[in-house]
Amino acid sequence: MTNAVAGLGLAPDAAMVTFPIELFLPGSDISPVEARKQEFYDGLTRWRSAFAGDGAGEPPMLRVEGSSAEDALARANHLMLANRWGDGLPLWPPTRARVDWILRGSVEPRGRRLGTFPPRGGVTTVESCAIALAMAGGRPEYLPVLVAAVEAFLDPESGSEALQAASGSAFPVVIVNGPVGARIRLNAGFGCLGPDPQRPAGASIGRALRLLQQNLGGALPGIGTMANYGGGRYTNVVFAEDEASLPAGWPAHGTDRHGFAPGSSSISLAFANGATNIRRRGAKKETPAEDALQGMHRMADFMRVPNMAGLAGYEHGTPGILMLPGVVAQTMTGLGWTKASMREFLWEHSRIPAAELRRAGCPAWIEIDTSKVARDSLALDPWPITVRPENFVIVVAGGGHPTNSYWLQGYSPGVVGRPVDLPASFESLLAEAEREIGPA
Amino acid sequence: MTASLEFHDPSGAIEVKRPHAARVAGLAGKRVGFVSNEQWQAYRMLPRLKALLEADFAGIEVLPIDAFPQGNAVIGSEETAALVRASGVDAVIIGNAA
Numbered sequence: 001m002t003n004a005v006a007g008l009g010l011a012p013d014a015a016m017v018t019f020p021i022e023l024f025l026p027g028s029d030i031s032p033v034e035a036r037k038q039e040f041y042d043g044l045t046r047w048r049s050a051f052a053g054d055g056a057g058e059p060p061m062l063r064v065e066g067s068s069a070e071d072a073l074a075r076a077n078h079l080m081l082a083n084r085w086g087d088g089l090p091l092w093p094p095t096r097a098r099v100d101w102i103l104r105g106s107v108e109p110r111g112r113r114l115g116t117f118p119p120r121g122g123v124t125t126v127e128s129c130a131i132a133l134a135m136a137g138g139r140p141e142y143l144p145v146l147v148a149a150v151e152a153f154l155d156p157e158s159g160s161e162a163l164q165a166a167s168g169s170a171f172p173v174v175i176v177n178g179p180v181g182a183r184i185r186l187n188a189g190f191g192c193l194g195p196d197p198q199r200p201a202g203a204s205i206g207r208a209l210r211l212l213q214q215n216l217g218g219a220l221p222g223i224g225t226m227a228n229y230g231g232g233r234y235t236n237v238v239f240a241e242d243e244a245s246l247p248a249g250w251p252a253h254g255t256d257r258h259g260f261a262p263g264s265s266s267i268s269l270a271f272a273n274g275a276t277n278i279r280r281r282g283a284k285k286e287t288p289a290e291d292a293l294q295g296m297h298r299m300a301d302f303m304r305v306p307n308m309a310g311l312a313g314y315e316h317g318t319p320g321i322l323m324l325p326g327v328v329a330q331t332m333t334g335l336g337w338t339k340a341s342m343r344e345f346l347w348e349h350s351r352i353p354a355a356e357l358r359r360a361g362c363p364a365w366i367e368i369d370t371s372k373v374a375r376d377s378l379a380l381d382p383w384p385i386t387v388r389p390e391n392f393v394i395v396v397a398g399g400g401h402p403t404n405s406y407w408l409q410g411y412s413p414g415v416v417g418r419p420v421d422l423p424a425s426f427e428s429l430l431a432e433a434e435r436e437i438g439p440a
Numbered sequence: 441m442t443a444s445l446e447f448h449d450p451s452g453a454i455e456v457k458r459p460h461a462a463r464v465a466g467l468a469g470k471r472v473g474f475v476s477n478e479q480w481q482a483y484r485m486l487p488r489l490k491a492l493l494e495a496d497f498a499g500i501e502v503l504p505i506d507a508f509p510q511g512n513a514v515i516g517s518e519e520t521a522a523l524v525r526a527s528g529v530d531a532v533i534i535g536n537a538a
Contacts, residue, residue: 009457024480024536033485037492044472044531045463051456059449065442072443085450093447122452131448215450368478370513 011051012120012218015043061096080135085215087207087234094134102130105140106147107423114147115154118161120218124150132211138204141184141429144420145267146205149174149238150212152269152416159312159413163271164219168309170271170411171232172209173321174239175395177254178265180420181240183430185440188240190399193275193406195235200437206235232275237408241395245326247333253395256339258417265420270318270393273309274409278302280328281403292332295405296342300349302407303385306357308365309411310385314374319386320410321393322346328405329396339394347389351382464530469499473529475520476505477512480536489533503529 017039022028064079066072076093080086092098103110103126110127117124129146133139138146153160153172163170176186187199195203210233218224227233241253254266280295299322310319332342357363366378373387386392393415398406423429434440464470472493476482483505490502507527509520515534524532 009455010460011456012454014460023485026481028481030481030485030488033488034492037489037496040489040533041467041493041496044533045466047463049460059451059453061446062449063444063446065444067442069443072445076445076447080450083451093445094450095445095447099448116455117452121454123455124452128450128452131450135450211450216452368511368513 009121011049013049013051015047017043084220085135085211087210087214089207089234091135092137094131098134099127099130102134102138102140102143103127104425105143105423105429106130107144107421108147114150117154117164117212117216117218119165120216120224122216122218124154124212124216128212128216129208132208132215133204135211136204136207138208139184139201139429139433141426141433142201142205142208144265144422144426145174145176145180145184145186145201145238146208148267148418148420149205149209149269152267152418153209153213155414155416157316157414158269158416159271159317162312162413163411164213164217165225167226167228168273168411169227169229169231169233170273170309171230171236173237173270173272173408174206174209175253175268175270175321175393176238176240176265176420177243177252177260177268178263178420180265180422181243183426183440185433186238186240188242188244188397190401192239192397192399193237202238203235206238209236209238210234232272237272237275239397242326242397245330245400246396247326247330250329250333250339250396253393254417257393257415260417260419265422266417267420268393268415268417270313270321270410270415271412272321272408273307273411276302276407276409278405278407279403280405288331289335292335292337295328296345297349299405299407300346303346303350304352305385305409306352306360306362307385307409307411308362310409311365311369311371311374313386313391313410313412313414314369314377315371315387316391317412317414318391318393318410319350321395321408323395323397323406323408325398325401325405326396327400327402331402340389342394343389343392346392347384347386351380351384354381354383357383461531467493467497467500467531470497470530471501471503471528473503473507473524473527473532474505475508475515475524475532475534476510477515477536478510479512482536486533486535503527 064075066075106126108126112126114124184201185199186201187196213219243252254260255262260266278299282291474486486505493502
């Protein structure tokens with residue numbers, strides 16, 4: 001929790017009186033407040049920050065020695081884990097040579113400042129991204145996507161300042177549009193949310209983003225972030241939209257949500273707090289139209305839940321990201337569905353009867369929401385899970401198989417887009433990748 | 441034979457742009473306020489703390505718990521900060537986080 005004030009430009013410590021969680025629960029014994037009253041009084045009178053200096057300046061280079069190269073590598077990993085800079089998996093030490101190699105993927109100077117990472121407030125530069133990408137086993141051609149994702153993450157519209165520390169276990173989802181996805185070997189098909197040695201970019205980019213969240217942002221479990229479960233946090237979620245499978249007339253997500261030119265490379269960042277596979281396909285002798293309609297109802301039913309964390313994005317964000325296989329999107333288009341009509345359907349059929357909201361105590365959460373639009377929505381029965389259908393994100397991704405779709409439940413105050421700028425040397429970086437890890 | 445590796449510290453720099461608020465020398469005779477998010481039993485704990493301050497320090501004036509806007513939606517706003525400044529308090533207690 002001490003990180004919380006550093007991001008505001010204050011020293012990273014503060015006068016706090018902390019208690020075990022039991023004190024904060026309904027019906028608790030609050031006598032410890034009196035027993036420890038002197039700590040409150042001291043916080044107002046005697047407390048002084050233990051943080052000396054202004055903290056500016058780059059931290060020094062680190063050095064380890066070992067009896068062999070393997071021993072030095074092991075010692076470097078031990079040092080990084082001991083300093084709480086790792087995630088438990090092996091790391092590449094971010095040596096000067098490796099970081100400089102990664103920086104070949106940047107169009108901008110290494111010192112270009114991207115912002116400060118909340119809540120700890122670590123100064124974030126292009127070089128910071130390269131260091132994290134080096135640690136995560138990344139390659140230079142991945143850097144443009146990571147830098148764009150970090151810029152989006154640090155945009156206040158993303159809500160990252162609160163979500164980094166919040167207990168709801170939000171994880172960033174990065175959707176990549178345009179040619180850059182396929183060119184850097186980002187997965188858009190089978191297994192696109194998991195590891196894939198044929199398309200390894202998503203794991204490294206997502207892991208690098210997580211390392212930045214932790215090492216610059218201070219999101220250490222139970223210390224800098226109260227994320228209760230932390231699902232999806234080894235690599236976050238980074239995938240490309242399967243634009244080759246988009247039905248005629250379907251705009252790519254980057255164009256649809258952010259207005260980027262068709263065919264341009266971009267990223268879109270939102271936060272999710274859950275992931276659900278939906279068996280969408282019918283099982284017997286449904287007609288194509290019945291199969292489509294039943295699948296739509298089944299998906300809407302998965303969305304019709306009291307996700308109070310989702311209130312964060314009620315007005316400007318998203319209730320979630322629906323991932324549809326290309327073959328399903330094409331079939332449904334053939335039946336007359338459009339992306340817009342699917343959103344309208346999902347919005348209408350995911351509404352929750354007010355009686356069910358009351359039964360679950362949801363009005364109390366809605367009444368204290370920061371958004372007046374969200375607060376006013378309490379008057380609606382059934383209650384829509386988001387203010388407008390356009391807030392639903394629908395992307396075409398996943399393998400060429402029609403049975404399942406995927407729902408990334410939203411906890412996302414905004415959906416932030418950024419263009420991806422490629423360096424002049426991009427083609428040579430791809431050629432280098434071909435030589436080193438084989439044909440794409 | 442030995443091998444060495446030199447690498448970047450990945451934790452980056454921290455900038456301190458402003459100091460924490462100065463502490464008061466003592467609480468007797470001072471004016472103290474609360475900024476509450478009304479979460480995590482603040483509605484019980486902060487009034488208890490108010491009563492303790494009033495009992496322990498002569499001449500202290502502790503403003504009502506609801507003297508300033510309450511709730512996560514508003515306590516971090518510039519408007520609330522302006523109200524706190526305008527109130528003339530010498531010190532503020534903010535709660536509760538969990």
